[in-house]
């Protein structure tokens with residue numbers, strides 16, 4: 001049994017409210033700034049007074065800034081001798097060269113020395129009210145057992161272990177165990193299909209997979225082990241699958257499978273940590289780009305951990321004793337940085353949320369806030385928009401007085417959602433931080449905080465670059481736009497420790513995607529507006545990546561799957577605005593000539609195909625069958641035209657003169673009218 005009941009009972013006794021003055025209102029207090037109290041290392045930066053000045057200093061003298069922070073915040077086995085060695089134009093990014101450390105020691109052992117009984121994890125299980133707490137000592141023990149188990153089964157430094165698990169303590173211990181023994185982890189979101197999982201296992205060259213018998217989410221059981229079985233059929237390199245028990249239902253085991261709970265108990269609770277170089281790989285995480293093949297972004301040890309820890313502390317004003325509630329799944333970068341690495345590096349107490357915002361009812365989040373006494377709540381706008389529809393009573397039923405900061409991530413937060421979050425959830429007491437970042441950036445890059453204590457927060461704006469971040473806006477010719485009140489492509493003018501280093505086995509693609517579009521700069525793929533006051537507002541993707549309920553997906557990836565259907569000649573997938581999901585998926589499909597299937601049946605078939613090959617969230621909400629797609633004479637699909645039709649902005653269709661066959665557009669307009677009136 002993987003749920004030692006002793007853990008349920010022994011929560012460390014500490015007072016979460018200790019640092020939370022009831023009125024931590026950043027908007028009201030004007031303070032004389034004590035740099036050392038705000039950030040101890042700032043005391044060494046002479047003449048730097050105020051957070052804005054500290055931000056300027058972190059960019060203008062980034063070597064001194066990051067050296068001081070890295071020395072102060074991380075435990076090193078061997079000190080680094082060079083702060084950074086980066087050349088963005090060539091995609092060379094190296095931080096803290098010569099340094100050696102172990103990430104799991106930084107997340108666990110050092111806190112066990114000072115406060116072994118502090119709660120590290122609160123697992124908010126799908127079954128409401130059955131939360132389980134793990135102290136730092138217990139999490140270290142569990143991590144060591146997994147580390148020893150992996151080692152005993154031949155996992156070595158430099159290997160990559162794929163983790164296909166729900167958000168739970170054993171998944172966290174598995175991630176940290178990899179870090180402990182020097183293996184990279186590759187967490188695959190447990191909502192991905194067998195094929196999507198198989199592709200990621202193969203690309204990562206994993207020979208070891210960790211999973212559970214079944215997952216439980218929103219009261220529904222998912223057959224994760226069976227999905228792994230199906231996936232590894234096409235992964236000849238997979239040698240072993242560790243299977244832990246999330247439910248009591250046994251699953252069929254093969255010669256390749258290892259019963260993880262039982263085997264773990266045989267292992268020692270001490271596991272020698274590997275000394276890792278700063279730039280050794282910590283993990284791969286796959287994310288969608290504008291082509292069909294997901295990219296395995298590579299994050300390394302020291303820089304990533306430092307950046308996750310620093311942003312966690314300063315963007316959310318996290319203080320010792322606080323309970324941090326990031327509700328993201330560990331299968332996404334948000335779960336990595338703000339449910340696991342950031343909070344644990346800071347010795348914090350972090351919530352692992354296994355459920356959904358509306359299970360068993362729409363009060364789930366706020367019931368959890370009351371029960372676990374959460375001080376910082378970090379979630380996605382799509383969930384907020386969903387909850388608005390159920391009404392304020394689900395929020396007001398519960399005591400939210402422990403809340404101090406509310407965070408938003410994954411997509412733009414519209415004003416209505418922001419206001420509701422601020423007024424209803426936070427009762428106007430808690431700053432709302434709209435945090436912009438990406439899998440590629442490793443941690444938050446633009447957010448309203450830190451800021452001077454009396455600085456304003458504008459609804460729906462990420463606003464201010466974090467320490468060490470220098471955003472620039474570019475015009476289409478690649479010129480840096482220097483004025484305010486202007487929009488452009490969002491790039492970063494200098495490297496920062498948390499950024500991804502490469503794409504696994506494809507450095508060329510890394511360079512082409514991020515470094516070549518604007519030579520010398522890191523291109524984010526997003527557009528942004530800089531206001532008159534100099535604040536940043538993200539306007540959305542500039543490429544064919546869309547964002548469905550905060551999940552990033554490339555339209556090309558969906559098209560590739562749709563096109564695999566034997567009846568389909570070609571397709572074009574676009575995103576359209578959706579009131580809850582942010583964006584929805586709309587597919588235009590051209591069928592082969594002599595296809596004789598009912599459109600409704602075919603729609604169903606295509607939806608099943610997409611959920612089977614990618615995941616449910618990627619399924620089209622609308623499938624419109626057309627006889628031809630609008631194309632340029634050179635054969636390029638004019639997605640701009642399709643987007644305008646779907647957004648019902650016919651006046652905005654613009655210049656159609658480059659279209660090969662303008663009549664195609666009329667047919668598409670008519671078909672869209674029919675489909676949307678259904």
Ligand code: 7RM
Pocket residue numbers: 287332333334408409410411412413434435436437438439440462524525526538540541547550551552
């Ligand atoms: C953390 C995460 C990244 C993409 C990014 C944006 C969009 C994320 C915001 C946002 C507007 C935000 N990583 N995005 N945060 N857009 N405001 N605060 O989401 O790799 O999965 O997605 O998400 O387009 O490029 S991610």
